Amino acid sequence: MNRTSDRALILGTALTQTIGWGTLFIPFALMVQPMEAALGWSRAEINGAFTLGILLSGILAIPVGRWVDRHGGQAPLAWGSVLGSAMLALWAITDQLWLFYLIWIGLGVAHATALWGPAMAVVVALAKQPMRVITAITFVTGFAGTIFVPLVAALIAGFGWRGALWILAVVQLLPAATAWWQFAGTPPRTTHQARDSEEAYRRTLRRPAFWGLALCFAAHAFIGVALGAHLVPLLREAGLPEASVILLVALHGPLQVAARGGLYIAGPRASTRWVGLGAMLLLPIALLWLGGAPASFLWLLPFVLCWAVADGLLTIVRAAGTAEILGREGYGAVTGALSLIAVLPRTLGPITVALIWQADGGYGAVPWILAAVGFLGAASFVLALRDKD
Incomplete structure (x- = not known):
């Protein structure tokens, strides 16, 4: 081989x-x-x-x-x-x-x-x-x-x-x-290839599509790390039994993997552009459901399903979608720049939610605020798709 x-x-x-x-x-x-x-x-x-x-x-x-x-x-x-x-x-x-x-x-x-x-x-x-x-x-x-x-x-x-x-x-x-x-x-x-990659990187930084993806991935990073740090206490505060809390959180991993498996089976028929858009819309929908659903295991299953599917697909979109939308030349530096932009939102996610919890006296406002961030990320992804460079 x-x-x-x-x-x-x-x-x-x-x-x-x-x-x-x-x-x-x-x-x-x-x-x-x-x-x-x-x-x-x-x-x-x-x-x-x-x-x-x-x-x-x-x-x-x-x-x-x-x-x-x-x-x-x-x-x-x-x-x-x-x-x-x-x-x-x-x-x-x-x-x-x-x-x-x-x-x-x-x-x-x-x-x-x-x-x-x-x-x-x-x-x-x-x-x-x-x-x-x-x-x-x-x-x-x-x-x-x-x-x-x-x-x-x-x-x-x-x-x-x-x-x-x-x-x-x-x-x-x-x-x-x-x-x-x-x-x-x-x-x-070769030296020529390296020079082309550097020029492609600089050219890409000037494209609206790059900044659309940057905002989209930053929003996803903020939401993902914030939920990872606070979902368990959020569900406990809502009054769910401990077994339901643990099971809902544990379902995220298998459902995420299942979404990736479905995408692999779809193969070339699935465009990362439309997969990414669907995932970025699914993420705020999941958070709206979390904010409005009754505090019971069955009612919160759709939230976990939508969140896990969106999370699983966006991991692939960050890698493959970037190449499809922005091109392969200069890919290493371009994805490095996207990662750097997402570092601050990823770092601030848990502390921001903790401050909201402290100011509001609970997690009631958190799903709605995160949903707004998710819709901002989806709009940014649309901006990236509209760039026809």
Whole structure:
């Protein structure tokens, strides 16, 4: 099998991204309480390091994207994975807060180089059918949490949080080896190709379609992170039984994966333009339903269904739709710029909703405000579609 055939891209990228997210991102939430107990650090201090890493990964998105456009993805994907492994090993032995912050600076660099953005830039550059390949990859990576949350919890229970990090550090070397092998021998980009990519990037920044997509993806990021942080207490405040709260939240993952599976089956018949528009309209509809539906499990099922389908499809639209609407040239830098613009909304989402909750004395206004943000995102996506450059 050709190392860069569509099938090889699906297998290799799905493996590196599932493991990458499972070792470099997902474990943090499970490490907070054991670290609090062992080291005496406050939850705010620990989360501050994580926030710093996420912000740095967004800032680095453009330079990393430019590197991929000019030189290919082998070096950032492979060496970023090695860096991630080293940072996990260093995390396992740290007992100083300043060192923990330095570790998360390193992990921010690893996120920017080894995770989603560079991987999708490589797929878009090499795949014959980018949307189908990206859909298949996201179908697999959608199970990252399903696999790694119980795995990391079991490792912590069996080996302690430090032992779990040592094991994860070893596992994270597999994506490095996979990326290095898969893209070995890929022809380097010529100076002419690199120059064309840079010119395409600068030209794209001047297009209304770019700013339409930027606002759309920023709105989606704001809503997604805000809901992720506050949905459980919101449902509890509404008076749902605890079992119903947990089940409604847990259904998001499987329904998201099912939506991606349906898109994969549709194949080339599905245009990411119209898939994206449908998903961006479905998102505020879901939030309006959340705001107006009675507080019962059956009544809130349509909210979870619409939210999960929109969320699952928009992950694909961010990667494949950007290439379809803005073109493949300069894709790495363009998607880096889109990611950078979404960093601030993603960071502000949870704290903004917390302030609304505090000012209003509850979550009553939150679904309506998020729905308004969703409609703004949908209007921005329409702006992107209307650009005929």
